[in-house]
Structure formats: C-alpha cells, structure tokens
Amino acid sequence: MIDDRKFAVLIDADNVSAKYIKFILDEISNYGVATYKRIYGDWTKPQVASWKDVLLENSVTPVQQYGYTVGKNATDSAMIIDAMDILYSGNVDGYCIVSSDSDFTKLSARLRESGMMVVGMGEKKTPKPFIAACNQFKYLDVLAESEKKALEEGSIQDSKAKPVESKPDIKAASNGNKQPEQTETGKYMTDINLIKAAIIRMMNEVDAEDQSMNMGEIGNRLVKRYPDFDVRNYGDTKLSKFLKKFDFLEIHQKGKGTSMWVSLKSDTPKETDEAPVPEVKKKRRTYKAKRRIVKIED
Template identity: 55%
Template sequence: MKNDMKIAVLIDADNVSDKYIKYIFDEISNLGMPTYKRIYGDWTKPQLASWKTVLLNYSITPIQQYSYTTGKNATDAALIIDAMDILYSNNVDSFCIVSSDSDFTRLATRLREAGMYVVGMGEKKTPTPFISACEKFKYLEVIASNPGETGGLNNQIGKQEHAKEGMTSKKELIQSLKTIITESSDEDGWANLGEVGSRLNNRYPDFDTRNYGHSKLRPLILSLNQFEIEARRTNKNQNSHYVVRNKTK
C-alpha cells in the first residue's frame, strides 16, 4: 500500500461524532493526502450543530441533504452519488468512508471493483458486511484511545477492553497466525514477519494491532506466548528483518 495516495474522504454526519475528527485525519495522513473532504447531513437539524466549528478548522465541505421522506436516508444516497462522480473523475486513488452504516456495503464493493483502495472507519457497532467490503477498516474508538500514545480520548482503557465484540478474538487470531506461519514458512518453520502481517491484514479487514493494546505487530505476537521471533541480517550492512515461527511443545 502506498502512503502518497490521493484520498476522497466522505463522512456520514448522521453516524459519526465530531469528537473523532482529529483522529480520523491523523489516520488518513498515514495513507496520503485527502483531496476531497466532504461531510453529508441535514444541517438544519440541531443535533449536527456541534460540527460547525469542526468543519471550519478542518476545511471540510458540508453537503446539505434534506430528509424529504420519513424513513428514507437521503444522506446515504447523496454520499453514494458523490462517490461515483468522484470515481469517474479519475482524481483519486483511494476512498475513506466514515460511517457505521451497513448501507455503504455495496458502495465499498463497487469502488474496490474499480481498483480503488477503500478504507472504512466507524464505531464497533458497525455491521460485519460493511467491514468486510472494505480493504481496511478502522474502529474509531480504538484510533481515538490508542494505549501508550498521548492525545487519545481515553488512554486509560485497558488492553483487554480492545478485544471486544466486532473484533477478531485472541483465540481466533492465534489460530490464524499459526496457519499463516505454517503456509508461508521455510523448512525450519520460520516465516517473514512482514509477510505474515500482510496475510493477516488480507484475511481480516478490521485487523489492527491497536485493537489488542499494541502499537506494532511484533510485541502483539510476543504477548500471545505461542510464537518465537528472531532478527535476521539481510546483507553486509547488517540491516535486519524479523522472522517468526510457531512454538513447539
């Protein structure tokens, strides 16, 4: 994945709190440059008033969408139409859809079919179909309360708190790691840690080491007590990479 992508950031104001906005754009900055920054909602509603200052500070363009019919989500329709217009403009490499709404599942799938890198961001209540439709999915509660780093909403959240409903359990994670390592290992059972991480990301769109209280993959794997990790030199300049294998009983 490149970190210089041009990204269209589309936010569903009906399903996202303004308190997450800093963490959303901090996360996006790791991927590339937000070329489009748009947020959708009925701005005549008083519950969206808290967004006004945020929109100015982050130069986000509000898209007004009136709720013409009760029970129909006009905001979703407006976001989807804009996303397709942006897709056909050929001005971006990636989309970031910020919502906890499963109504964007088909949109994420269609964008990926067109070759776009699709990142989803939403709360832990986000339905699995939307998570699975994205190439990567980030939980807003996690990126806003990253243990061991300053600036989170609540740095006191314990490590066990992160492995909640909606995330892969540690038991399943361990089993998947063992399988991936076995499939990609050499004759001595060692597999490249970077390759293992890539396969894990492909298998679970919502995988993030921060979900389990760690900022990197290596300390997470070591904490599981099921694996061995070694550093290997790759050339005469003593550059090294890490390899991992399943512990033998």
C-alpha cells in the same frame, strides 16, 4: 508510492461524532493525501451542530441534504452518488468511507471492483458486512483510546510537567458512547483466537526450511484476511509487541539485517527428545525350576 495516493474522504455526519475528526484525518494521512474532504448531513438538525465548529478548522466541505420524508435517511444516497461521480472523474486512488452504517457495504464493494482501495472507519458497533467490504477498517473509538493512553504515558514519563489544558481534551475525545463500546465490543471485532489460528496456519504453510516468516508479511496477510485487524484493537502499539504475547511464536533476526522474523516454537515431542525421561528398569521375571522326581523301580 503510498504517499502519492489520493483519497476521497467521505463522512456520514448522521452516524459519526465530531470528536473523531482529528483521528480520521490523521489516520488517512498514513495511506496518502486527502484530496476530497466532504461531510454529508442535514445541517438544519441540532444533532449535527457539533460538526460546524470543526469543519473550517480542518477544511472539510459540508454537503447539505434534506430529509425528504420522516424516518428516511437521504444522506446515504447523496454520499453514494458523489462517490460514484468521483470514481468516474479518475482523480483519486482510494476512498475513506467514514460511517458506522451498513448501508455503505455495496458502495465499498463496488469501489473495490473498480480497483480502488477502500479504508472504512467507524465505531465498534459497525456491522460486519461493511467491515468485510473494505480493504481495511479502523475503529475510531479504539484510535481515540490509544491516543489517550499515549498522552497519559507521556505525562507519566515527564513527572514535572502538569498537562492542565490537554487532559480535559483527552477525556472529551474518548468519552461518549461508552455503553455501546461495552455491549458491542466483542460482537463484530475479529476475535483474537481467530488471529492466533490464522498465524499458526500461515506459519505451517511456509516453504522455508526453518519455518519462519517476515513479521511485516504476517501483518500484511492478517489485514487481507481481517480488514479490521489493527494491533491497537488489542491494546498494543506495535506488531512486534502484539506477537510477543503468543507463547507459540519465536521472534528473531536473520543475519545482519534489521528486519524481524517469526517462527513457531518446537512442538512438544521434540522438546521431550532433548530432555529424555529417565528409563525405568524393568523387573526380570524369575522362574522357579520344578524338580522332577523320577522313581526307580527295583
């Protein structure tokens, strides 16, 4: 079962902000239990000081790694070594690699070769090779933005309540690094046109007579093709809402079941057959008979 999976959560403090700790642990809880929670960095540097306040609250173990030389990051090596040690211990079923650095691409590929499920987490600036090396990849800035929208919608519905304390926390969780989000948003994230084309191909390959596919199956196939696929990346909270945006899809139920099924809408030729265009009467060509004049000789 998914709930019984044990995950090792390894965080690169040099490339991830402390404001994402809540979203990291909440998201990995959807896949299993975080048995290892370690964060790597040089804790003598002021850049990682913000992490110190949240480590005890979330029971995350800090791992100290000094920089041996200037300009070289020794944190990645320590994180990779620990990941392999945990792999050989046989105590986990998967990994959560939290970083926006492409240096962990080979590590993720190696863990997958050993049968581990790898969930990557990072910001939108994360390079594509690292994203492709994971089974699934989650954008932390998107998770923070979706959380902000959900809380704002809740406050709108409850007009009498005035969230004084929670509102600043939401801004703190979603602010920061806005410039990379604007400049790098569409650079690495899977384009929605690719998603559309993939759905059409999947629907055309269905063997069923009615050319329909279970909605959950579509979601699973999209994640396998595009590890960073998440409906929250495109402003939706559910897969059904995401698919309803596409005009070429029909969503329905089969029989008495509660599961949703998706099928392609009828193509243009079939629609025109149902509503035929009135025929235009052709004009008949008229021919004038020529008179033959026969001369009779006397």
